[in-house]
Amino acid sequence: xxxxxxxxxxxxxxxxxxxxxxxxxxxxxxxxxxxxxxxxxxxxxxxxxxxxxxxxxxxxxxxxxxxxxxxxxxxxxxxxxxxxxxxxxxxxxxxxxxxxxxxxxxxxxxxxxxxxxxxxxxxxxxxxxxxxxxxxxxxxxxxxxxxxxxxxxxxxxxxxxxxxxxxxxxxxxxxxxxxxxxxxxxxxxxxxxxxxxxxxxxxxxxxxxxxxxxxxxxxxxxxxxxxxxxxxxxxxxxxxxxxxxxxxxxxxxxxxxxxxxxxxxxxxxxxxxxxxxxxxxxxxxxxxxxxxxxxxxxxxxxxxxxxxxxxxxxxxxxxxxxxxxxxxxxxxxxxxxx
Ligand code: CUA
Numbered sequence: 001x002x003x004x005x006x007x008x009x010x011x012x013x014x015x016x017x018x019x020x021x022x023x024x025x026x027x028x029x030x031x032x033x034x035x036x037x038x039x040x041x042x043x044x045x046x047x048x049x050x051x052x053x054x055x056x057x058x059x060x061x062x063x064x065x066x067x068x069x070x071x072x073x074x075x076x077x078x079x080x081x082x083x084x085x086x087x088x089x090x091x092x093x094x095x096x097x098x099x100x101x102x103x104x105x106x107x108x109x110x111x112x113x114x115x116x117x118x119x120x121x122x123x124x125x126x127x128x129x130x131x132x133x134x135x136x137x138x139x140x141x142x143x144x145x146x147x148x149x150x151x152x153x154x155x156x157x158x159x160x161x162x163x164x165x166x167x168x169x170x171x172x173x174x175x176x177x178x179x180x181x182x183x184x185x186x187x188x189x190x191x192x193x194x195x196x197x198x199x200x201x202x203x204x205x206x207x208x209x210x211x212x213x214x215x216x217x218x219x220x221x222x223x224x225x226x227x228x229x230x231x232x233x234x235x236x237x238x239x240x241x242x243x244x245x246x247x248x249x250x251x252x253x254x255x256x257x258x259x260x261x262x263x264x265x266x267x268x269x270x271x272x273x274x275x276x277x278x279x280x281x282x283x284x285x286x287x288x289x290x291x292x293x294x295x296x297x298x299x300x301x302x303x304x305x306x307x308x309x310x311x312x313x314x315x316x317x318x319x320x321x322x323x324x325x326x327x328x329x330x331x332x333x334x335x336x337x338x
């Protein structure tokens with residue numbers, strides 16, 4: 001089967017709506033304390049700027065109307081004094097506003113940096129790659145640590161401390177509904193924190209130009225009630241499900257075989273231990289593929305396996321020229337990895 005044909009099949013099997021676009025991504029809808037601080041700071045700036053704009057336009061209109069009356073009471077030396085006083089007032093008010101901005105911005109910045117001391121934070125490390133996000137949940141008990149990609153589940157109401165670095169170039173982690181941007185710098189670890197106070201799916205985006213597919217380096221933060229998060233965590237800790245039938249078993253052999261999937265991907269519980277690409281142990285449990293670029297459906301998955309370059313040119317994943325039966329078996333296997 002040619003790539004073009006497999007892509008056509010993928011498109012035919014795909015749902016009409018692009019699930020990858022799901023998830024809110026807006027600074028105007030804060031869902032946590034960090035985003036709320038930035039939202040409030042923004043409001044102070046926008047409202048002040050709007051008032052200044054209106055006042056300046058009103059002053060301009062007044063001046064234009066006034067300037068026409070050359071023989072009025074404000075001409076000559078008296079008029080000049082009046083104008084000087086007005087300019088001095090305007091400069092004073094401008095300085096006061098700028099000073100006010102400085103103070104509000106400083107206070108926001110300080111409050112933003114300090115994570116709440118109460119409660120045990122959830123620790124997650126995020127590694128930026130061209131063009132996807134590696135996510136590691138680190139637990140003091142190493143057998144309870146786990147890896148995933150492009151989707152970060154967090155429990156509502158709990159502080160999450162994110163330690164971040166990059167494997168290649170500078171990226172920037174930005175989930176507007178939850179927090180401001182934080183750079184991921186190669187060879188250096190940065191730290192930030194966030195908390196989701198409202199359950200929901202929040203879309204994030206790399207916010208630092210990092211190459212060809214910078215625009216398609218998305219992620220989802222899925223905030224859920226603590227009990228639901230705990231269930232997700234336990235499920236993710238488990239090794240991959242062994243194939244339940246012969247088709248899935250054939251698919252597993254395709255995955256472990258000559259096409260070289262294992263050189264880049266890990267599926268815990270099998271021989272696949274590659275670390276170049278995303279961990280696929282529970283790939284079927286994710287909402288999206290290719291860093292929140294396409295929905296995680298059989299059709300799109302097939303298109304992605306066969307021709308990733310057609311969907312995300314420049315991505316590190318090479319095209320795979322598989323026989324149709326190999327591809328179908330592989331898709332069946334990958335879809336069992338819940
Ligand atoms: Cu990563 Cu832009």
